[in-house]
Amino acid sequence: MSAVPESFLGASAFDADAQETREWLDALSAVIDSEGRDRGHFLLEQLLEHARQHGVDRPFSATTGYVNTIAPEDEAHCLGNLEIEERLRAYMRWNAMAMVVKANRLHPADGGDLGGHISSFASVATMFGAGFNHFWHGDDGVHGGDLLYIQGHSSPGIYARAFMEGRISEEQLLNFRQEVDGKGLSSYPHPKLMPEFWQFPTVSMGLGPLMAIYQARFLKYLHARGIADTSKRKVWVFCGDGEMDEPESLGAIGLAAREKLDNLIFIVNCNLQRLDGPVRGNGKIVQELEGEFRGAGWNVIKLLWGSYWDPLLARDKDGLLKKVMMDTLDGDYQAMKANDGAFVRKNFFGRHPKLLEMVAKMSDDDIWRLQRGGHDPQKVYAAYHQAVNTKGQPTVMLVKTVKGFGMGKAGEGKNTAHQAKKLTDEDIKAFRDRFNIPIPDSELASLPFYKPAEDTPEMRYLHERRQALGGYLPKRRVKAEESLPVPDLPFFQSVLDPTAEGREISTTQAYVRVLGALLRDKQLGPRVVPILVDEARTFGMEGLFRQIGIYNPEGQKYTPQDRDQVSYYKEDKAGQILQEGINEAGGMGSWIAAATSYSTNNRVMIPFYVYYSMFGFQRIGDMAWAAGDMQARGFLLGGTSGRTTLNGEGLQHEDGHSHILAGTIPNCVSYDPTFAHEVGVIMQHGLKRMVENQENVFYYLTLLNENYPMPGLKAGTEAEIIKGMYLLDEAAKGKSATVNLLGSGTILRESQAAKELLEKDWGVAANVWSCPSFNELARDGQACERWNLLHPTETAHVPFVTQQLGAHSGPVIASTDYMKNYAEQIRAFIPKGKTYKVLGTDGFGRSDFRSKLREHFEINRHYIVVAALKALADEGTVPVAKVAEAIAKYAIKADKINPLYA
Numbered sequence: 080m081s082a083v084p085e086s087f088l089g090a091s092a093f094d095a096d097a098q099e100t101r102e103w104l105d106a107l108s109a110v111i112d113s114e115g116r117d118r119g120h121f122l123l124e125q126l127l128e129h130a131r132q133h134g135v136d137r138p139f140s141a142t143t144g145y146v147n148t149i150a151p152e153d154e155a156h157c158l159g160n161l162e163i164e165e166r167l168r169a170y171m172r173w174n175a176m177a178m179v180v181k182a183n184r185l186h187p188a189d190g191g192d193l194g195g196h197i198s199s200f201a202s203v204a205t206m207f208g209a210g211f212n213h214f215w216h217g218d219d220g221v222h223g224g225d226l227l228y229i230q231g232h233s234s235p236g237i238y239a240r241a242f243m244e245g246r247i248s249e250e251q252l253l254n255f256r257q258e259v260d261g262k263g264l265s266s267y268p269h270p271k272l273m274p275e276f277w278q279f280p281t282v283s284m285g286l287g288p289l290m291a292i293y294q295a296r297f298l299k300y301l302h303a304r305g306i307a308d309t310s311k312r313k314v315w316v317f318c319g320d321g322e323m324d325e326p327e328s329l330g331a332i333g334l335a336a337r338e339k340l341d342n343l344i345f346i347v348n349c350n351l352q353r354l355d356g357p358v359r360g361n362g363k364i365v366q367e368l369e370g371e372f373r374g375a376g377w378n379v380i381k382l383l384w385g386s387y388w389d390p391l392l393a394r395d396k397d398g399l400l401k402k403v404m405m406d407t408l409d410g411d412y413q414a415m416k417a418n419d420g421a422f423v424r425k426n427f428f429g430r431h432p433k434l435l436e437m438v439a440k441m442s443d444d445d446i447w448r449l450q451r452g453g454h455d456p457q458k459v460y461a462a463y464h465q466a467v468n469t470k471g472q473p474t475v476m477l478v479k480t481v482k483g484f485g486m487g488k489a490g491e492g493k494n495t496a497h498q499a500k501k502l503t504d505e506d507i508k509a510f511r512d513r514f515n516i517p518i519p520d521s522e523l524a525s526l527p528f529y530k531p532a533e534d535t536p537e538m539r540y541l542h543e544r545r546q547a548l549g550g551y552l553p554k555r556r557v558k559a560e561e562s563l564p565v566p567d568l569p570f571f572q573s574v575l576d577p578t579a580e581g582r583e584i585s586t587t588q589a590y591v592r593v594l595g596a597l598l599r600d601k602q603l604g605p606r607v608v609p610i611l612v613d614e615a616r617t618f619g620m621e622g623l624f625r626q627i628g629i630y631n632p633e634g635q636k637y638t639p640q641d642r643d644q645v646s647y648y649k650e651d652k653a654g655q656i657l658q659e660g661i662n663e664a665g666g667m668g669s670w671i672a673a674a675t676s677y678s679t680n681n682r683v684m685i686p687f688y689v690y691y692s693m694f695g696f697q698r699i700g701d702m703a704w705a706a707g708d709m710q711a712r713g714f715l716l717g718g719t720s721g722r723t724t725l726n727g728e729g730l731q732h733e734d735g736h737s738h739i740l741a742g743t744i745p746n747c748v749s750y751d752p753t754f755a756h757e758v759g760v761i762m763q764h765g766l767k768r769m770v771e772n773q774e775n776v777f778y779y780l781t782l783l784n785e786n787y788p789m790p791g792l793k794a795g796t797e798a799e800i801i802k803g804m805y806l807l808d809e810a811a812k813g814k815s816a817t818v819n820l821l822g823s824g825t826i827l828r829e830s831q832a833a834k835e836l837l838e839k840d841w842g843v844a845a846n847v848w849s850c851p852s853f854n855e856l857a858r859d860g861q862a863c864e865r866w867n868l869l870h871p872t873e874t875a876h877v878p879f880v881t882q883q884l885g886a887h888s889g890p891v892i893a894s895t896d897y898m899k900n901y902a903e904q905i906r907a908f909i910p911k912g913k914t915y916k917v918l919g920t921d922g923f924g925r926s927d928f929r930s931k932l933r934e935h936f937e938i939n940r941h942y943i944v945v946a947a948l949k950a951l952a953d954e955g956t957v958p959v960a961k962v963a964e965a966i967a968k969y970a971i972k973a974d975k976i977n978p979l980y981a
Contacts, residue, residue, distance in 0.1 A: 141370040145363070145405040147452060148381045151389045154461035159212055161456050163540045167243070168208045169514035170529050170537075172485060174239035174252070175200050176502070176510060177526045182255045183500045193256040194266065198483035198496035200236030202350045202453065203317065206478060207236060209459040214467060215315065217550025222311045223680055227553050228291045230317035230348060231267040231282035232497075237553065238264055241276070242530065243541060244551055249528055270555055270678075271708045278553050278679065280708040281317075283701050285325025288345065290705070291316040292331045293668030295343035295473070297676070300630055304653050306605065307680050309342070313467065316345045320364045321353025329371060331665055335473040336376030338632050344466045345372075345475040348453070350482035351409045356494045360410030365477045378472040382462045383479040385455035387448055391437060400437070403430050416481045416492035420447035453480035485513055558773045559677035563602055565766040568797070571596055574759035577791030584789060587618050587718055587782040589755035593762050594620075594687060598627060598655075603685065603770070608673040608713075610657045610688040612666040617784075618689055618718050621646045628654030663690055667699040667706075674711035674777060683770055685713060691725075692717025692781050693732050693924075696740035707744045710775035714765065720751070720781030721896030722920035723932035724825050733924025734781075735897050741779045742854040742904075749779040750803075750851045751823040751895065756792035757851050758782075760800045783825050785929070802859065802879050803852035808834060810887075814844035816956045817889035818947040819913075821848045825929075826896045826938055833943035840968070841948065841961065846887050850902075853895070856880050857904035864907070878908040890914035890950035894938045914950040918942055922978040936978050941969035 094100055111119040130136070179195035200207075210227075218224035229237055238255070241247040247264070254263035258272060265272040267282045279294075281287030291314050298309040322328055335343055349365050351358055358364045365381060373379045383404075384392070395401060407427065415423045420443030428434040428446070438446060452458045459478070466474040483489075483496035489506040490496035502510070507523055510516075516529055531537050545551050568575070573596065574589045598604045615621045628651035635650040657673075659665040666688050672679075673686035695717045696703055703715075719725040722735030741749040750761050758780065765778040790807075799805035808831060810817050818837065822830035827849055834845040850856065860878035867875045877885075884891060891913055893902035899919030909915040920936040933939035945965050952959040966973055 141374040142366045143369065143381070144401055145366065145383065146381070146392065146401055147383055147458070148379065149458075149461055149465060151386075154457065155464035157209075157213070157457055157460035159460075159544070160540060163537055164208055164212055164456060166515075167537050167541055168204050169516060170531070171208075171236060171239040171243060172201065172204055172514055173510070173516045173518075174242060174528050174530075175235035176486075176507075177528055178235050178238065178252050178255045179500050180502050180507070181253065181526055182257070192500060195235060195256060195500045196232040196497065197235070197499055197502075198486060198490055199230060199232035199319070199348075200234075200239075201484045201486060202480040202482050203230065203233050203346075203348050204236055204484075205454050205456055206317075206346060206348070206459055206480075207233075207240070209456060209463055210315065211240065211552065212544045213460060213548075214463050215552055216311070216313075216548050217545065217552055217554065218556075219549040222308055224549060224552065224554075225312055226278055226291075226294060226314045226679060228279050228281050228287040228314070228316040229268050229277075229553065230287070230319055230322075231280075231284065232319070233317070234265075234267050237268075241551075242528065243538070244545070246276075246551060252528060268553075269708055270710055274557050274710065275555055276553055278555050280705050283325075283705075284319070284322040285327035286702060286705050288316055288318050288322075288325075288329075289327040289331055289664060290668050290671055290702070291345075292335045292340070292343065292473075293665065294672045294679070295340045296334065296338055297669060297672035298342055298680075299338065299340065299632060300657070301676070301680060301682065303630065303632065304605070304655065306684075307682050309680070312342060314343050316343070318345060318347050319353065320347055320349040320351065320368070321358045323347060323364075323368060324353070324358070327664065331662075331668065332372060332375045332377065332473075334665065339471050340473045341470050343473040345377075345473070347475060347477050348480055349477055350453075350480045351413050352482040352492075352494070352496065354497045357410045357413055360413075361408060363405075363409055365479060368475070368477055372475045376472065378466075378469045378474040380462050380465060380474060380476045382452035382458055382476060384452050385450035385458060387450060391449075394437060397433075399431055399433055403427065403434060406430075413492050416451075418492075420444055423447065423449075451479040451481055453478040454484060485510060487513065556678045556681060559681050559683045561681070561683060563606065563683050563770050565603070565763070565771045566600060568760065568763050570600075571759040571763055574755040574789075575792040576756075578755075578789040582788065583786035584755060585783050585786050586752055586755060586758050587784055588786075589758040589789075590689070590716060590762075590780070590782055591619055591622075592755075593759060594623075597685070597766075598623075603766075605655075606682070606684050607655070608657060608669075608684050608686040609655065610659065610666050610669050610673070610686055612659050612663055612690050612694075613661045614690065614718070615658075617691075618782075620689070623656060624649050627656060629656045629658045630654035663694050663698045664702065666690060667702045670713060670715070671702065671706050671709060671711055674706060674713035675709050677712065677773065678710070683773070685766070685770060687714045687716060689716040689718050689782070691732060691734075692720035692737050693734035695734070696737045696779075697734075700740055703741075703747070704744060706777060707746050710746070711777045712769035712773075712775065713777050714762065715777065715779045717779065717781040719784045721783070721824050721826070722924050723896055723929055723936060723938070724783050724785050726929045726932060727926050729926040730924045735920040735922075735924065736901075737779075737781065738854060738897050738901050742857070746776045747779055748776050748852075749781075749854045751781045751853075751897070752851045753783075753822070753824055753827040753849055755789040757800055757849070760792065760797050761851065764801050781824060785825050787828060799883075800849075800851055801855075803855035804848055804850045804880060804883050806846060806883070807831075807849040808845075808847035810834075810844035810846045810889075811838055812844070814838065814842055816842075816951050817844040817846065817887070818951065819846045819848060819884060819887055819889055819891045820943060820947070821850050821891060821893040821902065822895060823850045823853065824896050826894050826933070829933065829938065829940045830892075830894055830943055832940040833947065836940055836944050837947055841944070841957075841965070843947065843951065843957075844889075845947070846889075848883070850893070853893075853902050853904055856908070860905060860908035880905050880908040881910055884913065885910050890916070890947070890954060892916045892918070892943060892946045892950060894918040894943050894946075896920055896938070914953050916946045916950050918946060920978070922981055935981070941965075941971060944969070945971065 257263040268277040295314040301307040302309045483491040490499035631650035634652045639648040641647045670688040673684040676684040768774040796805040820830040837843040863876040951957040
């Protein structure tokens with residue numbers, strides 16, 4: 080029978096009956112010995128439940144001992160050639176180090192270092208090796224391959240492996256972080272910069288874990304809906320333990336457990352260090368993370384100690400070694416790996432005479448070889464094997480490693496390890512010797528890369544393993560192999576026609592009509608992915624609940640409260656809607672997974688993610704930038720947009736800047752439409768580009784909850800709508816002066832009202848221009864300026880704004896529901912000689928009626944009239960007294976506080 084550790088046998092002074100304690104523990108040991116650990120676990124669970132039912136309800140611990148989860152006798156045995164794998168790993172370590180050091184020895188006078196990281200890959204090399212050699216499946220053309228979220232700072236190791244495989248050239252390695260000339264390698268995983276290589280961006284830190292959870296869920300979604308067989312695919316996610324401090328890293332782990340994402344495996348590289356120093360110097364990050372993940376419902380595998388520890392742990396009959404392992408703080412563990420075996424003997428084993436006796440016959444070198452689990456290939460293999468065979472739960476592996484493993488005094492276990500990118504010749508020689516790299520002393524100064532001949536056992540093994548697993552990774556598909564035709568514009572006629580007399584709708588309703596038409600299309604309908612963050616009723620989309628259902632892997636086990644209603648809340652195993660709850664980041668995570676499905680799944684999907692516009696780009700801006708990096712394709716829809724349309728909700732709900740943020744993302748095409756027909760034209764054009772032509776752009780449209788009559792599409796303006804500007808209402812003839820009023824979104828209607836006031840009250844004619852996208856107009860103008868700069872002897876290109884306004888006299892006044900900077904972007908392209916004035920909603924939002932808000936932000940029809948008259952006065956067309964007269968007539972408070980500061 081298994082011995083019960085002495086430390087558990089009533090040693091506490093508070094044990095009232097040590098003999099009884101011994102009997103209970105002996106009984107449990109007997110069960111474990113005769114019937115196994117599973118039976119022992121079952122009995123303990125029954126005892127705990129029995130105790131709770133009788134009022135004994137003490138808090139439990141979600142953590143286990145500071146030892147490996149998998150016992151040595153339960154480890155799956157690796158059948159690979161570990162000796163060859165070790166040599167390959169050593170060569171990759173060398174090449175990764177050489178790549179970074181070489182890059183930082185170039186051009187010392189040209190702006191300093193290029194940067195790069197050696198220590199992160201040094202700590203995960205064994206884990207990468209096990210995955211690439213035995214577990215990570217390439218795309219077999221049928222089921223698709225595994226998806227890898229690679230820890231960003233470890234990218235040099237991935238390049239080093241790809242170089243060995245012949246997928247990256249030596250010239251590329253020599254151009255690490257030197258991309259401008261098109262020969263280099265990106266600093267981190269960037270699909271935009273290396274579109275056939277990296278699958279996902281994982282920086283900024285924290286985005287990888289969050290996006291991966293929704294990616295894994297999306298694979299389940301595709302399978303449940305019969306769109307793709309994803310049953311054999313896994314999502315592997317490498318994170319740093321310091322990275323887990325990012326709120327995004329842990330923000331969705333509850334979803335992963337709730338939806339039983341057993342296709343998801345996190346590997347947290349617990350080297351106990353972040354960028355500046357220890358992660359939890361005074362604590363234990365492994366235990367902390369175990370509690371969080373296990374408490375959330377994950378399968379947790381702790382891999383802390385290498386095989387050399389097994390004999391010592393087997394001899395630890397009284398649990399003393401395990402207790403010291405638990406009691407030792409992370410900061411102390413770091414110090415031990417920054418020193419040597421003698422230091423470990425004194426400061427770890429020296430904590431108790433029995434432990435010193437345990438290692439008395441071991442040399443200091445023997446003690447130094449007591450490795451952490453993440454550097455033991457057999458232990459890593461066993462942990463991976465258990466992870467891939469776990470059903471019904473996501474798995475997290477908490478793997479203890481040494482940051483900068485192999486770097487010696489240059490960085491191993493040191494606080495400076497993350498920043499280390501330059502090594503001395505002595506450090507390089509030590510690195511060479513430690514990993515037995517076959518490079519002579521005479522060549523060390525040039526720091527050559529090393530690659531064995533193709534016919535060597537190492538290289539044959541390297542390629543054989545990847546061929547057996549279905550191909551090389553990472554690898555990215557640039558376009559889907561399928562082709563889906565997009566209907567022509569008349570398909571969306573319901574939003575192109577004028578509204579009937581007396582009817583009013585919003586652009587949000589127009590969007591819902593477009594979405595409804597797409598859902599009815601036999602080819603595109605199944606590929607539509609509506610994504611909601613608990614605001615369907617706000618946007619008038621609750622009708623979709625019953626029509627297409629909300630995806631839930633368990634279906635709907637309850638009877639919904641509104642079951643007798645037409646639009647009852649319907650959850651379904653094959654539901655089409657992704658309902659993320661009150662969770663903008665989660666909505667964006669699902670949107671990214673769907674928007675990149677053409678690449679990850681060879682299936683074109685069309686995601687529509689609608690949210691309060693204020694809670695869009697400013698809330699998930701980093702993810703939107705990542706979406707650009709990933710070459711996402713889909714629609715983001717900012718509802719209740721603008722700073723004055725959402726009357727009553729207040730400062731944190733009113734958006735006056737999302738278009739400025741959207742304009743910072745190069746492949747985001749953004750529009751602020753006013754009318755239903757503009758929504759239809761823009762969305763049909765976007766579908767053509769993204770679905771039919773498979774262009775790497777995504778669209779952002781702002782929508783309004785404000786109802787008004789829709790004028791319908793004027794034939795011939797379709798292309799101008801897409802370019803960003805068309806003439807909506809022409810100026811009356813025979814007036815003494817003319818102005819041009821530009822607007823977008825809801826405030827365009829204030830420009831239309833201002834046109835009437837100008838003509839009626841002041842005898843001034845006005846052209847009204849609808850400008851669905853000042854961002855697109857600005858990009859066009861800037862592109863023209865760039866072309867003209869670089870082609871000075873050729874016919875100049877003329878910006879579209881200049882073309883549109885060139886044939887119309889008078890100054891130009893732009894007014895939008897966004898900050899002035901939004902419309903200010905086109906100032907340089909206004910025809911010469913024309914005055915340009917911009918009104919906008921700079922300042923914090925607030926609650927009130929729309930009319931009061933527009934007065935407060937000085938963008939309503941009266942302010943537009945005053946701005947038009949002032950522009951005419953500046954040009955000498957009307958007397959300046961007219962401006963003062965208009966201010967008085969409309970009771971404008973000239974001395975009120977600037978709304979920017981109000």
